[in-house]
Amino acid sequence: MSNIIDIDPSFLKYINNQRVKMLELIVNGINDINELSYRMFVGKNIVKRHAKLLESLGLVKLRSNSIELNITPRSLAILLTLNIISLSKFFMLLKKYLLSTLNRKYRVAEEDIVFHFLSDGGVMIESHYKMSEYVKNKIAEHLLKNTEFIYVSFLDSLR
Numbered sequence: 001m002s003n004i005i006d007i008d009p010s011f012l013k014y015i016n017n018q019r020v021k022m023l024e025l026i027v028n029g030i031n032d033i034n035e036l037s038y039r040m041f042v043g044k045n046i047v048k049r050h051a052k053l054l055e056s057l058g059l060v061k062l063r064s065n066s067i068e069l070n071i072t073p074r075s076l077a078i079l080l081t082l083n084i085i086s087l088s089k090f091f092m093l094l095k096k097y098l099l100s101t102l103n104r105k106y107r108v109a110e111e112d113i114v115f116h117f118l119s120d121g122g123v124m125i126e127s128h129y130k131m132s133e134y135v136k137n138k139i140a141e142h143l144l145k146n147t148e149f150i151y152v153s154f155l156d157s158l159r
Contacts, residue, residue: 019050023084031066071097073147091117101146106139121150130156
């Protein structure tokens, strides 16, 4: 996985007004190729061509008749950089991404955990229940590998 810091600035040469508009529409829930074509005033073949390029950059996933946003920390950082999402939406989507990855492996529920994103590149995880050191280490390992936070720390309980 690419490090957010290692994003090649040359990818910006592939970002133009039409692709930014497409990303804005997709972020706002419009992902049907026909609807995107209509709203962007371009043909479906152009929408698909833009989508293939954005897919090669890791920002979207092209399906048969739709385009899905690829929610990863890297793609969210790019959307934030391009001013397509706000900082609050960035953190909301990042939280959603983290919860979905942790829920798949560790059955962590949204109501049981709070993420504190720290200004020095770390994340503190606060939970409603006590986690074993083994689970904490596995979660930290997973997050450090897949999101490239600088560090992960834990606050034992909200109760």
